[in-house]
Structures are given as C-alpha cells and as structure tokens.
Amino acid sequence: MAVIVVATITPQPEHADAVREAVLTAIPQVHDEPGCQRYALHAGQDGRLVMIEQWESPEALAAHGKGEPFSALSRALEGKLAGAPELQVLTAVPAGDQAKGAI
16 A cells, blocks of 8 residues: 655744755656656645655665655754754555545
C-alpha cells in the first residue's frame, strides 16, 4: 500500500529563496527514485513549504531517506531553517469516490 508523507519546511525569512531553490533543485532527482509516485511542492501564505509525497511502499520511503537526493537537500538546507522539518507519515483511508477519496 502506498505511503503518504506531508513534510513541512519552515525557512528562516532571510533564507526563504535559497531554501525554495534547493527544494526545487532536488525534485527532479527525487522523481527518478524507485517507488516515487508523487513529490509535489506547495507554498503556504506564511512562507512555509509543504511537500506532499506518495511512495509505493514503506521500503521505497526508507530508501529515499537514505538516498543521495535527500542527503544533498539536507546539506543544502543546513542552517537555513527555523527548525527541523515537520513530517507526517500517513496511510490512506480510502472512502467515497475511488478517484477522489484517496491520494
């Protein structure tokens, strides 16, 4: 079953552009990782960046966390965030219309 991750990244205001660029640079590399079904960036009105991820399996998510794109992004963000990224790892609970009731 697919694993959904919501990762919220809060840049320090003076590093907002650098953080956004680092994440945008990582996205194509993550898209090429085995098991990546979705890795989509969203910007909040308060400056936070929210990544919505979908991984084929817990194993694919674990491999992502050990992979070079994730490591490179972590290095690029070092010292530029207001705190550690907030991560929520979720399992879908499909309901209603199959096309609309789950990611």
